[in-house]
Amino acid sequence: MNKPLLPRNVQRIEKEERFRFSCHPSVGCFTDCCRQLELALTPYDVLRLKKGCGLRSQEFLDRYVIIEQEDHETLPRLYLTMVDDGRASCVxxxxxxxxxxxxxxxxxxxxxxxxxxxxxADNSMDDFYVLLQEDHCHGFQERLQQDVATYSTEQGLPAYNRFNDAVAQILQHEQIRQGKRFSEQQQEQFILALYNLDQFRTLLLAGQLTGARPADETPADDESLLLYAIDWLQDRLFKD
Ligand code: SF4
Ligand code: SF4
Incomplete structure (x- = not known):
């Protein structure tokens, strides 16, 4: 894999490499990193957050998500809302x-x-890690030593990586790399399958989704349903 060029305050870090970092409520910058940011949401982020908020996926999207599109033929991007409090704080x-x-x-x-x-090319995923050292973050002045693998596990990242890698089969599809454009219907299917899982389940159970499995084979839990939705969407975007 070619090494990408990285900005000045971003450095590549090996999985076993150690770095000093700790974040806790006593740091002077506590929650500074939760303001003035563009927080793109992955499908698994929304799955977790809508459950945490006790909302159905459509309600969560309506209340907390901004949907943006580069132009009318590209796939949309979803961002968490920031509030207008003078600091553009996360909601x-x-x-x-x-x-x-x-x-x-x-x-x-x-x-x-x-x-x-x-x-x-063989659909496997190759990954690497970077460390972002922003001036406002005091966490690097703490004594605690971390390494990528331990920090990732402590932060619960393996579950997120699993779903993000599955979605990458769509977002990094060869046809997208070659500039594929999408119809309005495909863009709606993208949001439905990846981000509006409760509605996706409702339509699946009602037998109203093109090319879907029979209603009685609908996965019961959200995690299995999301994996199925990713497969279904791949066919809608790249095979129809
Ligand atoms: S800026 Fe860094 S140290 Fe401060 S709250 Fe955020 S992650 Fe923690
Ligand atoms: S969801 Fe918002 S408040 Fe919570 S950690 Fe992320 S940026 Fe901070």
Whole structure:
């Protein structure tokens, strides 16, 4: 894999490499990283957050998500809402930290690390990690030593990686790399299957989805349903 060029405050870090970092409510910058950010949501982020909020997926999208599109023929991107409080704070940040801490997005868990996963020609995934050292983050002045593998596990990232890698089979599909354009119906199917899982289940059970399995084979739990939805969507986007 070619090594990508990285910005000045981002450095590549090996999985076994150690770095000093700790984040806790006593750091002077506590929750600074929850403001003035563009927080792109993955399908698994939304699955976890809507459950954590006790909402159905459509309600969660309506209340907390901004949908953006580069142009009318590309796949949409979904972002968590920031509030207009003069600091552009995340909608979930409170005085004591994240009000959805147990179900916070993967990017929040990984920070100050980042994981890049690249789809290979044989559909396997190759990944690498970076460390983002932003001036406002005091966590690097703490004594605690971390390493990528331990930090990832402690932050609950393996579950997020599993679903993100499955979605990457779509987002990094060869046809997209070659500039494929999508119809309005395909864009709606993208949001339905990946982000509006409760509605996807309702339509599946009603037998109203093109090319879907029989209603009585509908996966019961959201995690299995999302994996099925990813497969279904791949066919809708790249085979129809
Ligand atoms: S800026 Fe860094 S140390 Fe401060 S709260 Fe965020 S992650 Fe923790
Ligand atoms: S979801 Fe939670 S951890 Fe992530 S930016 Fe918002 S408040 Fe911070």
């Amino acid at each position: 979930f940040v409170g005085k004591s930290g994240c009000t959805q801490y147990q179900d916070r997005p993967g990017a929040c868990r990984a920070y100050p690390m980042g994981r890049a996963a690249i789809r290979q």
